[in-house]
Amino acid sequence: MTYDDLTEVLATTFRVKRELMSPGTTFADIGLESLALAELSAIIGVRTARDVKLHPTMAISTATADSEPELVTEPRRNAPSSCP
Template sequence: MARSSHDILSDLLVDEFDVDRATLTPDATFADLGMNSLALAELLVIAERELHLDMSDLDVDLDPTLTLSEVVEHLDAVRGSAPDDTARSPRTPRTDPTATPA
């Protein structure tokens, strides 16, 4: 069974950014957690690797006023298009639906 987006995001924040797990409430903002837009950019890169998604799939504004629940909802929606979080390798190129076959 795949881990939830909430669990993955929580573990990343605790393990990679030394955020106290007790502060990870659904309505906590990234600013509340002491994270600025640069830290959020780093978080998105790590999330891309952990969730096997392309950055373009993670179409999130790097806004420290986002809440954890807003980001989890977005990640759930993105992951919903690939139910198994290992379905696509992070190195697998995306296909261009407008490209003409060679």
């Protein structure tokens, strides 16, 4: 997932104002707490077929494709081929 993809999800699904987001902005800075981060992790997981763990103190850029190896717990087994 690219940074642009992630900010699009944050803007549309979580209604985060785009002007509040930058690569160094943390999830806590934009008001995402553990429940929202669990939902975001699931969205990322469906789109990338990987399980990720996000924390409020992580920067938005840490959830992008460039840093995915740091977040991946393991590839999903039997990942769905498409989202409903």
